[in-house]
Every structure is written in C-alpha cells, then in structure tokens.
Amino acid sequence: MSDLFHLADSYRARARWPDADRIAWIRKDRWLGFPKAEAVRKTLDAMLRYPPRTRMPCLLIYGQTGMGKSRIVERFEAENPRGFNEATGVATIPVVAVQLPPQPTDGEFYGEVLEKLRAGFAARGDTQRARLLTRRLMGQVGARMLILDEINHMLACTPRQQRIFLNTLRYLANDLQIPLVCTGNHEAQAALLTDAALAERFDAVELVRWQNDEAFRLLMVTLAAILPLRRSSQLEEERCRTSVLDLSDGNTGRIFRLVETLAIRAIENGSECIEASDLDADDLLMPSVSMKVIAQRRARTRARGRV
Ligand SMILES: Nc1ncnc2c1ncn2[C@@H]1O[C@H](COP(=O)(O)OP(=O)(O)OP(=O)(O)O)[C@@H](O)[C@H]1O
Ligand SMILES: [Mg+2]
Known part of the structure; x- marks a missing residue:
C-alpha cells in the first residue's frame, strides 16, 4: 500500500x-462543512445567541430539493442537544426542530411540535389547547429556537389551510419571542413572501446550485x-x-x-x-x-x- x-x-x-x-x-x-453550509450554520448560531427582545430575527433557508437544508438543521440540532436542568428537574431543549407533516393542518403541526417536546397530546380538533400547551412547554424546556423543516409541505394544503398556516407562522414569530427558522423550496419562499408581515420579518438565504x-x-x-x-x-x-x-x-x-x-x-x-x-x-x-x-x-x- x-x-x-x-x-x-x-x-x-x-x-x-x-x-x-x-x-x-x-x-x-x-457532515461536510463546505463554506455555504458553514455560513448558514454560523448564522443560526448567532441567532441562537441573540438576546431576547420583542422582535426576534427569523430566517428562511431555501433552495431546490437535495441542496442540504435538512442536513444543516440536523447538524445544528445535534450541536445543541437536549439536556437536563438539575435545578428544576426538567428536560432542556434549546433547539426544537420539526419536520412538517406532508399536509400540515394546524392541528397536525402542533401535534408534531408537541411530539418533539415529548408531550403526548392528541391535538385532533383542539388546536387552541395544543397551541397553548406548545407555548407553555416551549417555555418550560427553555427552547431558544424553533426550526420548521420543509415548510413547502404547506403547499399541498388547500389555499385556505395555507393561509391558516401562514397565520400560525406569524403567531409563532410574534408570540414565542424566540427566533423562528424555516426551510423550504422556491415555491415555499414565494408563498411566504405573499404574506407582507412575514416577508418583513424573515431574512432569506438561498442554497444555490x-x-x-x-x-x-x-x-x-x-x-x-x-x-x-x-x-x-x-x-x-x-x-x-x-x-x-x-x-x-x-x-x-x-x-x-x-x-x-x-x-x-x-x-x-x-x-x-x-x-x-x-x-x-x-x-x-x-x-x-x-x-x-x-x-x-x-x-x-x-x-x-x-x-
Ligand atoms: N453539509 C453536508 N455534508 C455532507 N453531506 C451533505 C451535506 N449537505 C447535503 N449533503 C448530502 O445531500 C443529501 C441531501 O441533503 P438534504 O436532505 O439536507 O437536502 P434538502 O435540501 O433538505 O432536500 P429536500 O428539499 O428534498 O428536503 C444528504 O442526504 C447528504 O447526502
Ligand atoms: Mg430536507
């Protein structure tokens, strides 16, 4: 040899x-830290360390399928793992990352987040309770960032459901007071931009070919x-x-x-x-x-x- x-x-x-x-x-x-992926990861890092304020920064990572969006999310989640707060006796989850279900109605979406927070909750029909529970638990586990992977799945919903979903994003961005990060394709980016409030809140970074x-x-x-x-x-x-x-x-x-x-x-x-x-x-x-x-x-x- x-x-x-x-x-x-x-x-x-x-x-x-x-x-x-x-x-x-x-x-x-x-994981291969090529410059573009590293740059996005560093942006996420900076967002995680952002001091709490009323308007937290939001980021959309977009690009065609297979460009490495989910890989960045996985890597970032692994770098900021779950822990355990000895003083309070509760789990800590600094980065809550969920992949959107194929047709994310509001209920299914909260169900997915609650699953990630390890809270068994049948969200069916009771979206408001699921939302309140999500908000409470996100606080309890000390969540400092919420990442929604594949928001393009919302495009499989009816126009009405899409509007509801965009409302949910707006609600989360305003209410949780933690940075909100979404990933999706170009169509998802276009859909997000149709909402003036979200377009204003979100910075966007594209993973180009x-x-x-x-x-x-x-x-x-x-x-x-x-x-x-x-x-x-x-x-x-x-x-x-x-x-x-x-x-x-x-x-x-x-x-x-x-x-x-x-x-x-x-x-x-x-x-x-x-x-x-x-x-x-x-x-x-x-x-x-x-x-x-x-x-x-x-x-x-x-x-x-x-x-
Ligand atoms: N930083 C990286 N290091 C190593 N491999 C990578 C990296 N980024 C992407 N890949 C490779 O590219 C594949 C596709 O990446 P990924 O699943 O993250 O794409 P995506 O943008 O989330 O696609 P989709 O829109 O279909 O969900 C991965 O399975 C992996 O093999
Ligand atoms: Mg992906």
Whole structure:
C-alpha cells in the first residue's frame, strides 16, 4: 500500500481498512462543512445567541430539493442537544426542530411540535389547547429556537389551510419571542413572501446550485482527501469537475451520491482512485445523476440506434 499522502492525516488509517468496512463508511451520513453550509450554520448560531427582545430575527433557508437544508438543521440540532436542568428537574431543549407533516393542518403541526417536546397530546380538533400547551412547554424546556423543516409541505394544503398556516407562522414569530427558522423550496419562499408581515420579518438565504468555481474545486479537493481510496483521484481536475457538475446539475445531494458511488466502484474494481473517464460510464443512475442527463443519454442512444 502506498504512503497515502493524498489523504488528509486523520483519514489515512481508514484507507487501510478492509473493503467492506470502507464501503460501509462511505455509505454513512456525514457532515461536510463546505463554506455555504458553514455560513448558514454560523448564522443560526448567532441567532441562537441573540438576546431576547420583542422582535426576534427569523430566517428562511431555501433552495431546490437535495441542496442540504435538512442536513444543516440536523447538524445544528445535534450541536445543541437536549439536556437536563438539575435545578428544576426538567428536560432542556434549546433547539426544537420539526419536520412538517406532508399536509400540515394546524392541528397536525402542533401535534408534531408537541411530539418533539415529548408531550403526548392528541391535538385532533383542539388546536387552541395544543397551541397553548406548545407555548407553555416551549417555555418550560427553555427552547431558544424553533426550526420548521420543509415548510413547502404547506403547499399541498388547500389555499385556505395555507393561509391558516401562514397565520400560525406569524403567531409563532410574534408570540414565542424566540427566533423562528424555516426551510423550504422556491415555491415555499414565494408563498411566504405573499404574506407582507412575514416577508418583513424573515431574512432569506438561498442554497444555490454548485458552479464550476473555487468553492466547488475545494469541495472536490476535500472529497478526494477524505474518501478512503488508496490512490490519488482526479476529482480536482477540470474534466472531472465539469462532468460531476453536468451529471449532478450542481445539486449537493447528487454530487455526494455520485462521488460516493464512484469511490465504491473504485474499491470494488480495485482501481482505488476516481478518474475522469469513470464519469463517462453509462450505468450511473439516479439518484446520483440528474433525470435530465439520463433523458439526454437515452435520446443519444436512440439516435445512435437510428443511424
Ligand atoms: N453539509 C453536508 N455534508 C455532507 N453531506 C451533505 C451535506 N449537505 C447535503 N449533503 C448530502 O445531500 C443529501 C441531501 O441533503 P438534504 O436532505 O439536507 O437536502 P434538502 O435540501 O433538505 O432536500 P429536500 O428539499 O428534498 O428536503 C444528504 O442526504 C447528504 O447526502
Ligand atoms: Mg430536507
């Protein structure tokens, strides 16, 4: 085995693991603090430390599916874990993060928050009680931030329910006196902006698609330095970067899936590195490759079949 100098110090030992263990490691969830994700995480950090006042800052993190919104929320929640207040004998939950149910009526929404607060409560039909209980418990557990992931789910509701939901957001933003953070797609952002009061309260930060710039080059450098392959990969090279961007459409989730798939192949076929030509393989499929690219490839194959 080579000296593994192409890997970051703390990742070298892993490259010596047996194949099955390396593959299992690649498939595991991990956090990569690329600059945009780190910037959002730091903003959340600053919001959490914001002194209480009548108007607390609110933030909408938006972007297309797979851009890493939920991953940021999960990471932030993990960094601010539940605890236990010895003096009062109650649990503390500094960051309450809930994922919105597929069609969030008011009752279901409060049900979800109460579940997170570990309060079994059948909210059905009694939204007002659920709301009061939520407010009381949020205070009791010392909640300092409420995060609602996937607010785009509200778009699956009727226009009337959507209005009710936006009212709920406004109520929460005003009443809880803690920062409110929402994540969603572009449609959710548009829906939020239709409410003048919310548009005024919320700052918005977009997770934009990756482009062939320095940030993306650094992401490729980082991946090449942490993936447990025994030979140096070409991920940083221009041809690799353009191919990865083309195939993934600049989508964070697809970029990770694609590079991970290639790394696993490199272990399985013994090449132990990712080269530009690996990205030409015709059998790279969803979810790592965008549907657009797959459709283009099929069209090309069909056209070739006709000549
Ligand atoms: N910071 C990160 N570190 C490592 N992997 C990441 C990171 N951000 C995103 N990913 C990868 O991208 C995938 C998609 O991310 P995530 O589920 O957070 O997207 P999302 O924006 O919440 O999408 P959706 O709108 O569909 O909920 C993750 O499963 C993970 O593999
Ligand atoms: Mg998500």
